[in-house]
Amino acid sequence: MANENGVLVVGEIHEGAVSGTTAEMLGLARRLVEGGLGGKVSVALLGSGIADHAGEAGPLGADMVYVADDASLAPYQNDAWLPVVESIVKQANPALVLLAQSSIGRDLAPRLAFRLDTGVSMDTVEVKVEAGTPHLTRAAYGGNARAVLSPVKLPALATIKAKAQEPLEPQAGRAAEVVNVAVSGQNIRTKVLGQEKAKAEGVRLEDADVVVSGGRGLGSPDGFQVIEQLASILGGAAGASRAACDLGWYPPSKQVGLTGTTVSPDLYIAVAISGASQHMAGMSGSKNIVAINKDPDANMVKVARFAVVNDYKQVMPPLIEEVKKLKS
Amino acid sequence: MNIIVCVKQVPDPETPAVAFKVDATTNKVVPAQGVAPVISPFDAQAVEAALRIKDAQGEGKITVLSMGQASARDAIKHGLAMGADEGVLVSDPSLEDADAFVTAKVLAAAIQKIGDYQLIITGRQAADWDQGVVPSGIAEILDLPSLTVTKSVTATNGSVKVERVLQDGFETVEASLPAVVTVSNELGDPRYPQLRQIMMAARKQVTTYTPADLGLSAADLQPRLKLEKLFVPVNDSKVEIIEGDTPAEQAANLARKLREAKLI
DSSP, X not given: OOOOOSEEEEOOEETTEEOHHHHHHHHHHHHHIIIIIOSOXXXXXXXXXXXXXXXXXTTTTOSEEEEEEOGGGSXXXXXXXXXXXXXXXXXXXXXXXXXXXSTTHHHHHHHHHHHTTOOEEEEEEEEEEETTEEEXXXXXXXXXXXXXXXXXXXXXXXXXXXXXXXXXXXOTTOOOEEEEOOOOOOOOOEEEEEEEEOOOOSSOGGGOSEEEEEOGGGOSGGGHHHHHHHHHHTTOEEEEOHHHHHTTSSOGGGBBSTTSBOOOOSEEEEESOOOOHHHHHHHTTOSEEEEEESOTTOHHHHHOSEEEESOHHXXXXXXXXXXXXXXX | OEEEEEEOEEOOTTSOGGGOEEETTTTEEEOOTTOOOEEOHXXXXXXXXXXXXXXXXXXXXXEEEEESSGGGHHHHHHHHHHTOOEEEEEOOGGGXXXXXXXXXXXXXXXXXXXXXXXXXXXXXXXXXXXXXXXHHHHHHHHTOOEEEEEEEEEEETTEEEEEEEETTEEEEEEEESSEEEEEOGGGOOOOOOOHHHHHHHHTSOEEEEOTGGGTOOXXXXXXXXXXXXXXXXXXXXXXXXXXXSSHHHHHHHHHHHHHHTTOO
């Protein structure tokens, strides 16, 4: 195909609303089409019983909404989604397709790229248009390096890291044209036998303004008691490094890092976390980092705004008391 | 059951950040002095997943497949020392700048050359580029179902059952065979080769192919992404170390600082 223009966002609906990353991608798409890429912002919404969400996309920046509402599309399976998204790409004919770096997007985007015979940049943090072509920036080598990639052919595909882009301020009256997409005839070779969702208690990790995380340096799973106490007093969420999760000290759904959740809170308190690059990849967008660590040379101490160099067991109990006093 | 495990050799991800350097003129990583490349850790877990299936079934053949430089034979040997049966290496100077698109094409062609397989297992992503594109690409090229980012894999005649790791939990999914499965760190530690196994692995066969042996021409090996620039981001933050004679004093000073900065 030729004459590709504009941006297609493959949206996701989580817990009854257009996901935060979808809103962030729509904001990015709007800035790109108005900043040199040209064309329209389209969004694809797939799922079962999701047609009512089409109205949410206009206020977030979409001009066109492609809705595919069919029982075969929930829960997500790539065999079910792929031909539908492929047909929407062919209809919208975009220069750039954005997907979320989420459980769905990271699974779907590579297959879609090969189906369309094009390239994909995963976990992308920045998209810029240079001479009419999207340039995609992503982390590589466990966060030690950044790579800038450009597509050899269009459309270019990119999955977008959560919290890397700003959503638009929703404009209530802004309407988008809705196109219903017919769904039929997928060859679905997989079957979801069951899902087990982690219990959502308190503030969600990815949405929290304050995150307190613990690492291998805690020495045992008991160390997470003070992590949770401080998180609770601050109205935030508790997280963990991959090392701590791999040791079985904390649930994998609470892992912050390259292969876990991406967070960008106002305040990130890293307790007994050395700062391996793959952990930094999940929290380096935090606005203020505090490190509590015995080792003055720990990577986390170097990137922090404030650091206490001491044993967390000695520091955390008085810190919890001090914060309690200030909050009361 | 015959299983093919795709592995990649990568710079050791445990290399300290200070030793990580990029040559700005070639856009390539400068290998750290005295740090040997390793099998990508997720790929060692892919070999482990295959071995667990073979152990459960008491039969089958595991082939370890890699694309890379001649040194990638060491990553294959690691898989063989863990207990895999055979190795295949695709190597050629023309593949040095392969992107994920080219890599998937080459590995898919090699898998077709190997032929008799029911399951393909890989790590969820390689520890150098962290993309997770190649396994889904192989599945797409070979028109197979793909189940990505799993923490357990069991296979019976005709189907594979996995637990996929989701952002907010897990799901159990079944697929018809043949299929492509990728494994995540939640699978657990891979077994460590014992000296005797390392010596036995030295005698196991590693077949080497070039793209031409697999029927691939230069036109098949055109990348889809161009690397414009590879660089090390600068960290310009200045840390303020919180003073105090006792941990309690440090804690109080930190709380005060956070209050002054309106962070709590």
